[in-house]
Amino acid sequence: MAPTTTASLWAFAFSLCLGVSECYFSIPLKIYTGSYNVSSELDPSQRVVLKSDVNGLSLASDPTGTVNFLDMVNNLQGDSGRGYYIEMSIGTPGQKLNILVDTGSSNFAVAAGPHPFITHYFNRALSSTYQSTGRNVAVRYTQGNWEGELGLDYASIPNGPNGTFIINIAAILSSDGFFLPGIKWQGILGLAYPMLARPDSSVEPFFNSLVQQLKIPDIFSLQMCGAGLSASDTTDPAGGSLIMGGVEPTLYRGSLWYTPIIEEWYYQVEVLKLEVGDQNLNLDCREYNMDKAIVDSGTTLLRLPVNVFNAVVEAITRSSLIQDFSSGFWDGTKLACWMKGETPWRFFPKLSIYLRATNTSQSFRITILPQLYIQPITDVDGTLDCFRFGVSSSANGLVIGATVMEGFYVVFDRAQHRVGFAVSSCAVSGGVALSEIAGPFSAADVAANCSSGSLREPLLWVISYTLMAVCALVLIILLLLLVLPCRRRNSSGEITDESSLVRHRIK
Numbered sequence: 001m002a003p004t005t006t007a008s009l010w011a012f013a014f015s016l017c018l019g020v021s022e023c024y025f026s027i028p029l030k031i032y033t034g035s036y037n038v039s040s041e042l043d044p045s046q047r048v049v050l051k052s053d054v055n056g057l058s059l060a061s062d063p064t065g066t067v068n069f070l071d072m073v074n075n076l077q078g079d080s081g082r083g084y085y086i087e088m089s090i091g092t093p094g095q096k097l098n099i100l101v102d103t104g105s106s107n108f109a110v111a112a113g114p115h116p117f118i119t120h121y122f123n124r125a126l127s128s129t130y131q132s133t134g135r136n137v138a139v140r141y142t143q144g145n146w147e148g149e150l151g152l153d154y155a156s157i158p159n160g161p162n163g164t165f166i167i168n169i170a171a172i173l174s175s176d177g178f179f180l181p182g183i184k185w186q187g188i189l190g191l192a193y194p195m196l197a198r199p200d201s202s203v204e205p206f207f208n209s210l211v212q213q214l215k216i217p218d219i220f221s222l223q224m225c226g227a228g229l230s231a232s233d234t235t236d237p238a239g240g241s242l243i244m245g246g247v248e249p250t251l252y253r254g255s256l257w258y259t260p261i262i263e264e265w266y267y268q269v270e271v272l273k274l275e276v277g278d279q280n281l282n283l284d285c286r287e288y289n290m291d292k293a294i295v296d297s298g299t300t301l302l303r304l305p306v307n308v309f310n311a312v313v314e315a316i317t318r319s320s321l322i323q324d325f326s327s328g329f330w331d332g333t334k335l336a337c338w339m340k341g342e343t344p345w346r347f348f349p350k351l352s353i354y355l356r357a358t359n360t361s362q363s364f365r366i367t368i369l370p371q372l373y374i375q376p377i378t379d380v381d382g383t384l385d386c387f388r389f390g391v392s393s394s395a396n397g398l399v400i401g402a403t404v405m406e407g408f409y410v411v412f413d414r415a416q417h418r419v420g421f422a423v424s425s426c427a428v429s430g431g432v433a434l435s436e437i438a439g440p441f442s443a444a445d446v447a448a449n450c451s452s453g454s455l456r457e458p459l460l461w462v463i464s465y466t467l468m469a470v471c472a473l474v475l476i477i478l479l480l481l482l483v484l485p486c487r488r489r490n491s492s493g494e495i496t497d498e499s500s501l502v503r504h505r506i507k
């Protein structure tokens with residue numbers, strides 16, 4: 001195979017991987033009522049966006065060089081069920097919009113037309129500074145997608161860095177399954193790297209623009225305060241903080257532990273080990289990073305590769321005192337309910353994830369208590385408290401989502417290519433800390449590189465060969481189309497569109 005062909009196939013395969021792997025933007029929350037013994041019906045009116053990565057922007061430094069982030073504390077609203085969002089002002093004069101914060105994508109996009117599930121949108125015609133670029137952009141997620149036009153305009157963040165800056169804006173003109181009932185935001189702020197930006201990496205992401213124009217340090221940090229609160233509780237939204245430009249000491253306790261960002265597209269990190277209670281799962285560490293491990297505030301749950309997920313469920317089942325748990329609880333289709341006040345958390349073990357430390361021969365571990373992964377959902381009939389399992393299986397990598405992030409103050413230190421974790425000041429319930437961090441541990445017992453491609457390459461080859469087969473098929477069809485349609489039209493006069501032509505030819 002000629003090198004150029006190989007290269008383009010790999011590029012193709014890679015962009016396909018990107019497309020596939022970015023697919024869980026919004027995961028509908030399955031809300032079930034019912035008891036622990038009895039499964040109950042799904043209430044279709046209660047779909048909720050699960051992606052909840054939200055950051056509060058905060059201000060960086062003042063002219064004298066002193067830094068005060070307190071203005072940015074509590075600049076987020078929302079919860080893990082419907083997402084955490086920050087208020088922004090877009091255009092001239094400014095139009096106020098709520099923007100969902102997401103560390104698992106890289107476009108800044110806002111509704112630019114009415115939609116039944118949103119109250120207002122960015123009206124481009126009313127902004128004297130909006131400039132269209134004439135380019136279209138589309139982003140597709142597992143559960144939803146949008147399409148729109150790329151433009152430029154001014155923006156500012158009331159509880160964020162001081163100043164106005166110019167950003168790329170995707171004006172959403174049509175969407176499907178992206179805006180959902182009950183959301184209170186009208187746009188999305190993707191905080192990951194240019195490599196994930198659509199239509200290509202030349203579209204500078206929001207935070208890159210912010211850092212460059214306002215001269216703030218290239219770092220942001222995120223505290224999401226939904227721990228222990230019902231994902232469907234509307235009365236007391238949890239909120240949180242997105243600190244832009246640095247780290248706010250009042251938002252965490254103890255030390256910040258850092259893990260290297262091993263590739264800058266998503267915030268990809270390296271997981272070395274998992275423990276359920278005190279029990280090491282003992283899988284090959286490459287299983288944990290198959291095909292990647294990322295920190296994504298926009299994913300609601302802790303997502304684990306299938307093998308890892310099965311091992312975790314088995315270990316929890318073994319160590320919990322509960323004998324016959326319905327399998328529907330583990331796969332997310334059923335809730336477990338207990339009598340009110342009879343909190344179930346004492347039945348469940350802690351979960352620990354070991355991450356590579358910046359000294360690569362060491363690791364540290366982040367631990368969540370069951371209060372974070374056995375999540376209260378809704379009050380069914382006043383006598384029961386119901387819970388869902390905050391962990392799910394994944395076909396495209398391990399995702400440290402809101403389930404875990406709500407226990408920690410998470411620092412995205414882009415300048416030093418690392419992600420930091422510390423115990424969050426708001427991850428406390430009834431005086432008990434819901435998360436723990438410990439280290440350092442020796443990493444001598446795991447492979448030197450748990451993200452190495454050896455388990456990933458066969459998959460890419462399969463994709464490459466599949467794509468080659470698809471290309472060959474398309475070429476054959478194109479050749480047939482070149483040769484046959486003229487004759488066909490001449491003989492029958494039939495005018496068909498391309499897709500029906502393709503159907504005819506394949507038949």
Ligand SMILES: *[C@@H]1O[C@H](CO)[C@@H](O)[C@H](O)[C@H]1NC(C)=O
Nearest residue numbers: 035036037038337338339384
């Ligand atoms: C579950 O079922 C068992 C036996 O059928 C019953 O004794 C128990 O009270 C039930 N538990 C709940 C929470 O309904």
Ligand SMILES: *[C@@H]1O[C@H](CO)[C@@H](O)[C@H](O)[C@H]1NC(C)=O
Nearest residue numbers: 059061062063068071162163
């Ligand atoms: C923000 O900018 C305004 C206008 O330039 C200035 O008056 C104010 O002091 C600034 N605030 C901070 C915190 O830098």
Ligand SMILES: *[C@@H]1O[C@H](CO)[C@@H](O)[C@H](O)[C@H]1NC(C)=O
Nearest residue numbers: 359360361362440441442443
């Ligand atoms: C990194 O960790 C190893 C093993 O614990 C230790 O021997 C070494 O001194 C550490 N290196 C640095 C720079 O701290």
Ligand SMILES: *[C@@H]1O[C@H](CO)[C@@H](O)[C@H](O)[C@H]1NC(C)=O
Nearest residue numbers: 262448449450451452453454
């Ligand atoms: C681990 O392996 C992957 C894939 O082979 C490679 O891209 C990466 O640079 C390696 N990391 C280290 C620290 O060697």
